[in-house]
Amino acid sequence: MGSNPIPSASPAAPLHEPMPPTTFQPPQPLPLLGRAPEPAPGAEAPAYFVWTVGCQMNTADSERLSAALDGAGLRQARRPQEADVVVLNSCVVRQNAEDKVVGMLTSLKPWREARPGRTLALMGCMVGPKKDGLRRTYPYVDAFMQPQDFQPLIDLLGERLGIDAEGCVGPFVPGNPSVTTHVPIIHGCDKFCTFCIIPYRRGREVSRPVDELVRECAMLAARGVKEVTLLGQNVDSYGHDLPGAPDLADLLEAVHDGVPELARIRFLTSHPNDMSDRIIGAVARLPRVMENVNLPFQAGNDEVLARMKRGYTNAGYRALVARIRENVPGVAMVTDLIVGFPGETEAQFEDTLAMVRDLRFDKVHAAAYSTRPNTYAQRRYDDDVRADEKRRRLKAIEAAQEVILAEANAALVGSTQEVLADGRKNGRWQGRTRTGKLVSFDVGGAEPQGGLLGQLVSVCITAASPWSLQGAA
Numbered sequence: 001m002g003s004n005p006i007p008s009a010s011p012a013a014p015l016h017e018p019m020p021p022t023t024f025q026p027p028q029p030l031p032l033l034g035r036a037p038e039p040a041p042g043a044e045a046p047a048y049f050v051w052t053v054g055c056q057m058n059t060a061d062s063e064r065l066s067a068a069l070d071g072a073g074l075r076q077a078r079r080p081q082e083a084d085v086v087v088l089n090s091c092v093v094r095q096n097a098e099d100k101v102v103g104m105l106t107s108l109k110p111w112r113e114a115r116p117g118r119t120l121a122l123m124g125c126m127v128g129p130k131k132d133g134l135r136r137t138y139p140y141v142d143a144f145m146q147p148q149d150f151q152p153l154i155d156l157l158g159e160r161l162g163i164d165a166e167g168c169v170g171p172f173v174p175g176n177p178s179v180t181t182h183v184p185i186i187h188g189c190d191k192f193c194t195f196c197i198i199p200y201r202r203g204r205e206v207s208r209p210v211d212e213l214v215r216e217c218a219m220l221a222a223r224g225v226k227e228v229t230l231l232g233q234n235v236d237s238y239g240h241d242l243p244g245a246p247d248l249a250d251l252l253e254a255v256h257d258g259v260p261e262l263a264r265i266r267f268l269t270s271h272p273n274d275m276s277d278r279i280i281g282a283v284a285r286l287p288r289v290m291e292n293v294n295l296p297f298q299a300g301n302d303e304v305l306a307r308m309k310r311g312y313t314n315a316g317y318r319a320l321v322a323r324i325r326e327n328v329p330g331v332a333m334v335t336d337l338i339v340g341f342p343g344e345t346e347a348q349f350e351d352t353l354a355m356v357r358d359l360r361f362d363k364v365h366a367a368a369y370s371t372r373p374n375t376y377a378q379r380r381y382d383d384d385v386r387a388d389e390k391r392r393r394l395k396a397i398e399a400a401q402e403v404i405l406a407e408a409n410a411a412l413v414g415s416t417q418e419v420l421a422d423g424r425k426n427g428r429w430q431g432r433t434r435t436g437k438l439v440s441f442d443v444g445g446a447e448p449q450g451g452l453l454g455q456l457v458s459v460c461i462t463a464a465s466p467w468s469l470q471g472a473a
C-alpha cells in the first residue's frame with residue numbers, strides 16, 4: 001500500500017521529493033451506450049429519475065449513471081412518479097440513512113405495481129454481494145446493483161427498451177456537469193474499521209489508472225468543469241494496486257499539470273495512516289490543489305481508537321495535523337468523529353471534545369454511533385451508550401464547534417478571498433473559498449459577459465456567521 005504510518009513528533013523530513021514523470025494523453029472518446037429507438041411521432045422518450053442519499057461517492061455514481069441514461073436517449077423526470085425508470089442510490093453507513101432508503105422503497109411500491117413496464121432499481125451500499133434477502137423483502141424491485149455496478153440495470157433496459165448495450169459500460173462522464181464535480185479515483189476500502197460497513201458493501205480497494213483519470217478530468221474541463229474533487233473512501237491509499245504503484249501525490253501532479261484548464265483540484269477522504277509526506281508535499285507545492293484536507297479522527301481516546309481498529313493514537317493524530325499545518329500554510333482541516341461508540345465513557349468522550357477544542361477544525365462532521373449489521377463492533381460490542389446520552393454528546397461537540405467557527409470566520413472579515421462562483425441563490429452569487437468556506441456575495445458594477453459562473457472572483461468579506469461568509473466583489 002502506498003502509505004506511511006502516522007509521523008512521530010520528531011522533526012519533519014523534507015517534503016519536496018521528486019516525483020516520477022507521468023504520461024498524459026489527449027482525451028479519447030469514452031464508450032457510450034446504444035440509444036433507445038426513437039419514440040413514435042408525438043410520443044415522448046422514456047423518462048428516468050435517480051434518487052441519491054449518502055456520500056459524494058454516491059453522488060458521483062448517480063451523475064455517471066445519469067450520463068449513461070441521457071446518452072441512451074432517456075430523458076430526466078422531475079419526480080419519481082413521472083418516470084418510467086427509477087433508481088434509488090442507497091446508503092447504509094448509518095441507520096437514519098438506511099431508514100430513508102427503506103421509506104423510499106416502500107413508498108414506490110404502488111408506483112411500481114401500477115404498471116408492469118416500469119423499472120425500479122436499487123443501487124449502492126444497501127446491496128451487498130448476496131442479494132437473496134433483498135429479493136425476498138422487495139420482490140417488486142427489478143434490479144439490485146452494488147456500487148458502480150450499473151450492468152444489471154443496463155441489461156434490463158436493453159431488454160425492455162431495445163437498447164443495444166453490449167459491452168458498453170465504461171467510466172461514464174457526466175454530459176452536462178456543473179462547475180464543480182466529483183471524480184472517483186479509488187473504489188472500496190481495505191481498512192475494516194470495526195464500526196464500518198463500507199468494506200463489506202464496496203469491496204476491496206481498486207484504483208483507476210492515472211492516465212484514465214487525467215483523460216476524464218480533461219473531458220470534464222472541456223465540458224465546463226472548473227473544479228474536480230478526487231474521491232475515495234480512503235483516497236490516500238490510491239494507486240498501491242496499480243502497476244508501478246503511483247500514489248495520490250503522483251495523481252495530483254498528473255491532473256494539475258495535465259489539465260491546466262481546471263482552476264481547482266480537491267481530494268477526499270483521507271486516512272491518518274496513509275497521509276504521507278509526499279501527499280502533504282503535493283498539496284503544499286501545487287498551486288491549483290486546494291489547501292483543504294479532510295482527515296477523520298473518529299475518537300480522541302486511545303482505548304476507543306484501538307477498539308475501532310483505527311491504527312493511530314491521539315498523539316499521533318495531533319502530530320500529523322501539526323505537520324500538515326506546518327507545511328501547508330492556511331490549510332483548512334476537516335474531520336469526522338463518532339460519539340457514543342460502544343463502551344465510550346464520559347471521560348473518553350471528553351478526550352474527543354478536547355481534540356475538537358484544541359485542533360480548531362474548519363468543519364466537523366459528527367455522528368452518533370449506530371450499529372451496522374455484520375461489522376466487528378456489532379458482533380463483539382454492546383451498543384451500550386443510551387440514545388439520549390449520544391445526543392447530549394453530539395450537542396456538546398456542535399456547541400464547541402460553533403464557537404470555534406464563529407471566531408475563525410469573524411477573523412476573515414475585511415480579508416479578500418478567492419472564490420469560485422458556482423451558482424446564484426436569492427439573487428446573489430455563491431461560491432467557495434480555496435479552503436471550502438461558503439461565500440454569498442454581491443457584484444458592484446457590470447458583470448462580465450456570460451456572467452460569473454465558473455470564474456475565480458476576488459471577494460472582500462464583509463460579514464460572517466459560523467456557517468457562511470458574506471462579501472462583495
Ligand code: SF4
Nearest residue numbers: 189191192193196198
Ligand atoms: S477507512 Fe473509512 S471507509 Fe474504510 S473502514 Fe474505516 S471508516 Fe470505513
